Amino acid sequence: MSRDSNQKDPRFKIANREALIGVGVVLINFGWWYGFAYGLGSGSVEEYTYVFGFPAWFFYSCIVGFVVMVILVIIVVKYFFTYVPFEVNQSENESEGGQE
Amino acid sequence: MNWAVVVPLIIFFFIIFGAGFWSLRFVKKSNQFLHEYFLGSRELGGFVLAMTMIATYGSASSFIGGPGAAYTQGLGWVLLAMAQVATGYFVLMVLGKKFAIYARKYDAVTLIDFLRMRYANSRGVVFISAASIIIFLFSAMVAQWVGGARLIESLTGLEYTTALFIFAVTVLIYVIIGGFRAVALTDMIQGIVMVFGTLIILIGTIVAGGGISAIITDLATENPNLISPFGHDGGLTPAYVSSFWILVGVGVLALPQVAVRAMSYKNARSMHRALIVGTCVVGFIMLGMHLIGVFARPVMPGIDVPDKVMPLITMEVLPPWLAGMVLAAPLAAIMSTVDSLLLIVSSAVVKDIYLNYINPDAEEKRVRRMSLWVTSLLGVAIFTAALSPPDLLIWMNLFAFGGLQSAFIWPIVMGLYWEGANKYGAITSMLTGIISYACIHNLYPHMLGVHTVVFPVIFSFMTFIIASWLGKEKELRPLKSA
Numbered sequence: 001m002s003r004d005s006n007q008k009d010p011r012f013k014i015a016n017r018e019a020l021i022g023v024g025v026v027l028i029n030f031g032w033w034y035g036f037a038y039g040l041g042s043g044s045v046e047e048y049t050y051v052f053g054f055p056a057w058f059f060y061s062c063i064v065g066f067v068v069m070v071i072l073v074i075i076v077v078k079y080f081f082t083y084v085p086f087e088v089n090q091s092e093n094e095s096e097g098g099q100e
Numbered sequence: 101m102n103w104a105v106v107v108p109l110i111i112f113f114f115i116i117f118g119a120g121f122w123s124l125r126f127v128k129k130s131n132q133f134l135h136e137y138f139l140g141s142r143e144l145g146g147f148v149l150a151m152t153m154i155a156t157y158g159s160a161s162s163f164i165g166g167p168g169a170a171y172t173q174g175l176g177w178v179l180l181a182m183a184q185v186a187t188g189y190f191v192l193m194v195l196g197k198k199f200a201i202y203a204r205k206y207d208a209v210t211l212i213d214f215l216r217m218r219y220a221n222s223r224g225v226v227f228i229s230a231a232s233i234i235i236f237l238f239s240a241m242v243a244q245w246v247g248g249a250r251l252i253e254s255l256t257g258l259e260y261t262t263a264l265f266i267f268a269v270t271v272l273i274y275v276i277i278g279g280f281r282a283v284a285l286t287d288m289i290q291g292i293v294m295v296f297g298t299l300i301i302l303i304g305t306i307v308a309g310g311g312i313s314a315i316i317t318d319l320a321t322e323n324p325n326l327i328s329p330f331g332h333d334g335g336l337t338p339a340y341v342s343s344f345w346i347l348v349g350v351g352v353l354a355l356p357q358v359a360v361r362a363m364s365y366k367n368a369r370s371m372h373r374a375l376i377v378g379t380c381v382v383g384f385i386m387l388g389m390h391l392i393g394v395f396a397r398p399v400m401p402g403i404d405v406p407d408k409v410m411p412l413i414t415m416e417v418l419p420p421w422l423a424g425m426v427l428a429a430p431l432a433a434i435m436s437t438v439d440s441l442l443l444i445v446s447s448a449v450v451k452d453i454y455l456n457y458i459n460p461d462a463e464e465k466r467v468r469r470m471s472l473w474v475t476s477l478l479g480v481a482i483f484t485a486a487l488s489p490p491d492l493l494i495w496m497n498l499f500a501f502g503g504l505q506s507a508f509i510w511p512i513v514m515g516l517y518w519e520g521a522n523k524y525g526a527i528t529s530m531l532t533g534i535i536s537y538a539c540i541h542n543l544y545p546h547m548l549g550v551h552t553v554v555f556p557v558i559f560s561f562m563t564f565i566i567a568s569w570l571g572k573e574k575e576l577r578p579l580k581s582a
Contacts, residue, residue, distance in 0.1 A: 013554065025189060046324070058178070061182075070376075070380050084201075
């Protein structure tokens with residue numbers, strides 16, 4: 001199999017884009033998690049504020065952060081991910097032919 | 101013996117057996133034994149896929165060692181554990197469609213199949229990958245079996261050896277008879293048990309502690325650091341905690357037992373569904389399990405062996421019959437990790453070594469028998485190793501994970517997304533990753549305040565690029581003449 005045929009495969013353009021989205025999502029996730037944890041949690045414990053009994057840093061970083069990630073993943077999958085077939089024969093029918 | 105606890109566990113064991121026997125039908129019917137036994141004929145739907153990834157990944161360390169560490173460290177350890185939310189989506193998004201398409205194109209059944217085809221049939225790549233899978237996963241399995249046996253021991257009061265024997269026989273039987281499909285199915289059942297188990301134990305612990313506010317106040321009174329992000333003695337630095345994003349978050353895609361699942365989905369729709377289900381479930385389990393560990397502290401102070409926190413708190417806060425049912429959760433987590441590791445190591449031996457280099461023309465029947473024997477013998481070997489168990493479960497497990505990640509992350513990722521990746525880069529980066537991981541782990545753990553896995557991953561990335569680039573000329577020549 002030559003590398004050229006791989007580059008032309010239209011499915012790979014989609015796959016590459018989705019992988020980049022994955023990297024983007026993980027960066028957002030990290031930023032949220034880190035920002036709230038150390039942004040609110042670095043002060044002295046006596047001055048902590050509390051939400052539903054949890055220290056605010058923990059509530060926003062770990063609990064809200066988790067909910068936000070679930071929503072973000074749902075949005076990304078519903079609106080930015082594309083259905084593609086995985087089988088070899090299906091892809092051959094779709095491309096301009098002459099693959100492999 | 102506490103029968104109220106034991107009876108639900110026995111029922112759980114029978115359900116697991118049932119799934120194994122149900123899968124046996126598929127193995128018997130299949131005319132492509134290897135595809136069915138090691139990959140379930142690539143027929144996994146979204147829900148099963150999500151659950152099997154989580155169950156495989158969520159192991160003794162998340163259900164026994166993790167809550168134990170959270171008990172000692174406080175909320176800082178829960179913060180660290182939440183890095184794992186990323187595994188729910190990151191693995192599938194990055195390996196995603198490309199890995200599935202390549203796997204079908206190459207007709208790959210194992211991770212090593214993929215690497216072998218991608219890197220021009222390189223014997224070096226196959227040999228190093230197979231060796232690191234066998235060595236690292238073997239040690240990971242020993243740790244898991246010890247965890248499983250300890251758990252049964254503490255629940256039933258049986259002797260350690262007996263407990264280990266029961267655990268080993270159960271896992272071996274359903275893996276040997278059912279293969280990957282049995283593993284995925286039991287993983288699904290185990291995943292569901294894990295979710296409900298987490299929920300029930302968490303609620304029970306909060307109630308026993310008098311509500312969240314009361315628990316947090318108790319913790320702050322005992323030691324204010326327990327409710328800070330920095331751990332009980334301030335030892336969890338932002339750099340150290342953040343570096344766990346590589347080990348338990350993004351690096352997980354390089355674990356062979358996880359990566360192979362990205363070859364097994366039926367279609368893109370299953371993958372999309374698994375992304376959503378996976379993120380919800382993994383986040384919930386990690387948050388819940390580690391919170392239980394923290395909340396257990398005011399409820400049951402003074403537990404000196406952190407690994408015993410989970411079983412002890414469950415029996416403390418729940419009525420016995422319910423405790424038996426939900427304690428199947430940690431047991432499920434351990435079993436579902438062990439069964440996949442067992443299958444991965446067997447596939448490395450049978451498919452990647454035996455069929456590639458020793459006997460490429462082996463008949464179907466011979467391969468079948470060989471697979472069953474290899475899986476059984478591995479089981480016996482692990483059983484023997486687990487008889488004199490090592491102490492620190494979580495660290496042994498993480499050592500194996502870090503080693504595998506250092507070895508495989510770049511050969512997989514660059515193989516998929518960089519045209520210029522070649523076998524010189526792959527071999528060099530795998531060796532660099534493993535050797536630097538072993539050196540740093542033994543000589544300078546926590547170099548510059550970060551987890552051991554960080555530097556090997558950086559080093560192996562650099563050597564991958566350099567070696568691929570230097571080897572470029574060499575690789576073009578045989579291609580032209582071919």
